[in-house]
Amino acid sequence: MRHAVSTCLLTLAMLWMAAPASGQSARSEDNRLRLDPGIDRRTTLSEREAIEGPEPPDRITIDGQVYSVGHNPDDLGRALYLSVARKNWADVRRFLPPYLALARHDPMLVAWARGGLARSDGRLAEAERQYRALLAIQPDFLPGQLELGRVLFENRKDREAHHLFRAIRDQLAGQGEQAAGVRRTVDTFLDALDRRGGWQGMIAAGPGYSSNLNQTSASQTCLLVGVDGTCLIDRTLPPAIASVGLNVEGSISRRIALKGQGGLLARAFVYGDTWPAHGDYNQATLSAQIGYDHQTARRSLTLSPTFDLSSFGNRVLSTAPGLRAEAMLTPSPSTALRLDVVRRVFNYRRSFDDLDGALTEASLTGWWSRPRGWTLFAGVEAGDKQAEKRANAYRHVGARLGVVHGFADWAELTLIGSVRQRDYAAYSELLDAVRHDREANLTAVLRLPTLRLAGLTPNILLQHNRVKSNVDWLYSFHRTAASIRLEHAF
Template identity: 30%
Template sequence: MTNRWTQLHFLPALLLACALLPSPPARADEDDTRYLLDQAGRIGRQRDGGAGALAPHPGGLVLTIEGRAYRVNPTLQDLEPALYVAINRGQWGEARALADSYRRLAGHKPHLVLLADGLAARAEGDYGRAIGLLEDARDDAPGDARTQMELARAYAEDGQDRESRALFEQAIGNSLPPDTRQLLQSYVDAVDRRGDWQGSIAVGRGRNDNINQANGFEQCSMYFLTLCLARLKLPDPIASSFTSYDLVLSRRIALAGHHNLLLRPVSYGTFYQETAPEGRAIEDYSQQTHVLYAGYQYADARQKFSLLPFMELYARDGHTHYQAPGLQAEWSRELTPGLRLTAQASLKRYAYKEQDSRYFSDYTQKAAGLGIAWMPTASTSLQAGIDFTRRKYPMPTESGKDLAVRAGVFHAFGQSGAFVNLLALYRISRNDERDFFLGVRRRDEQQLYIATLGSTRLSVWGVHPELRFKHVVNHSNSIFYGYSQNEISLQLRKNF
């Protein structure tokens, strides 16, 4: 009788004490936000979209077309059409050599030489020099539709959408064949689409075997001789089916040149069917996260930088748990075609709301990370990164640091439409000082794995299925925070 009484009255006090502790440092909502943004960024990048050697020849130059060599005499009549052929076929070595001979002749067209040199520079990725040469070609021959079109394309590839659109429309206004006008209009439409809302939306059903991140730990906490007077019993894992959704949107509003306004709303949530027994610190583990990023972006052909103030709102147990205003800086650079380096830094202030403000301390979080992404083929992308996070609470026993490494791979299987997206993360978290209640200086090691399988071939009205597996295991030197969790869900997703 005494043993049962002490067990029932000790547990509520223990749960209240646990509720007074800060939330675990390894926050699942932040991992999900990064996963969704990385996925949306990959989809956006996918949307955006053989030269022979030229050798001296007695009496002229040689232009190679489909394996056959054609002699080009050093005259205006031969060099000018040959130069256009080399440009149209993307044979830049030959185009440069032909342009070098062409510019020496009296009566040559300067804009054609500038056009060839500018397009060759663009093919090498030197957009600054390419645009400068193409602008000179445009100024030399303002009415030349080909020069206008190529300069407009270079503007578009370099992220200067306003300038690109204006020049495409100017070129369309010329007297052109219908097929050419249709081609130019397709470029205008492509530029306009880059300024439209892009993103993805998904809804799904699934099951999670541990929605409360519990471990069911139990031991005798007080003995009298061999009699257990009080037992420590932590909650058991609660399994539940759920309904989930996620929505990621992005819109780039071109201002001038490489400068843009970037809007990026993110929202996702999980609604569990099961709840915890009445009287627990948390009864309804359903949760929603909403983040709105809005700020400045610089974008050119090789580099992007954004500075985004944001507001994050996280709700659980039927009410707002916290609000977190912050500032995020992002930078990426294409080192080579298919190889991209990224960096990110953020500052966020967590402010707990409603009844949670009585149990949780507001705190500041600073984070920084580096990443690299590589696309060895058009259907495969690999990524890896390292992130450091600093959490600063009023009390040093609650403050701590996180160090995380992550790796992922995406692969599409040819024409089948099937794809796989894998993510693995390992995080070490450590508090600054020993906590008297826990009896230790808390240290956690967390592993997170997400695998998504899907097929666009099975899409209906643009909606395709995705099967998602998620596994989390958190090892902690405190009995209150160790747990493992498995989740499986079937989602229907539409990218746009």
């Protein structure tokens, strides 16, 4: 009997050792959500000036004076031109129909007005068609060239936009100081296009602390009691290991524009911790993808092979080739919605190969930007993990809620809370239960741009994780981690 109990305890010890390894990816989607939008936010901020464009001050000044508009080509044409120039689209809609009804109307002005209306309505394909019709009549019409370039830029036709703005820049090269303002506008677009096609990312590193490296419940249970009440065999899990180490995380991406709105997108994320005094608990995760990406001003679709690599205790823990599909919709400048579907096939090293199997996950996340630097986001997710032994297979569902707030230019705070329910597929004779886990994660990141020095921005990362399992003595734990890092964004 003692031998049977010892064998059982040895097997349970292996299960407990596997707990940190199998739980390593539980917060991966939170990390990806936190690292991924950082690239998107920096891109949006850098491009906003180019998309909106600097408006020449007092280009058309009416001074409140009401001018009568006669029903003739000169008056209607002048009123229509001034309305387009001032981006007064209500007046453009008012003057365009009577102007079109005239026997003699200027097709260039009509295309100019229709293109502006289409762009203001978000109908960028129609705007491009109108501006191209305008330039077919007068190819060297500079305002038309600039508006066409702006539409191409906004509608993610990066190659065509770069070619057009470069041609405009060459055309303006010999025009002296009078063209300086236009050159600055063109240079703004060219710089934004170069940034779009360049490497973007961040790397952050610094000292960190964890209160429970080994994710232990630190439970103690008596398994065999003697006739006198003495515990003959007990089951004791080790106490929590607290330690100081090094926390590192980063992201990098690049999109190479192809013809039209297509492109090749490469993206990678890495995060991990090293513990000099407890190297057996070092862990790191790398997630990389490269594939086809199609973007418009309001929609994007990415389909790419992926590869995930994770390490635990200075050895490779698992590899996971897979396929990821992402679809993003931006209904308005203040809202966005993204759907992610990914399937990965996990292959663990021999000690943990009973965890092998495919994991299929889907998540839906929405963002809502508010005035004064607030951004709210929320999402739901679901997944199905297969395994050779049904007791190791599971399904999970989860939800997350977060907020990002910028305090002028001196600080940015990100808060994320998430919960997940993991239900295993079958009864485990070893555990004498069908396992069910509930996990809660809280994350806070404070960035301090006001303290930036030599391109490095201090940030503070705080995380709290709590798992409650029906196999409480083995899988329940809580952990708090903190790190102070220096971040470099590029």
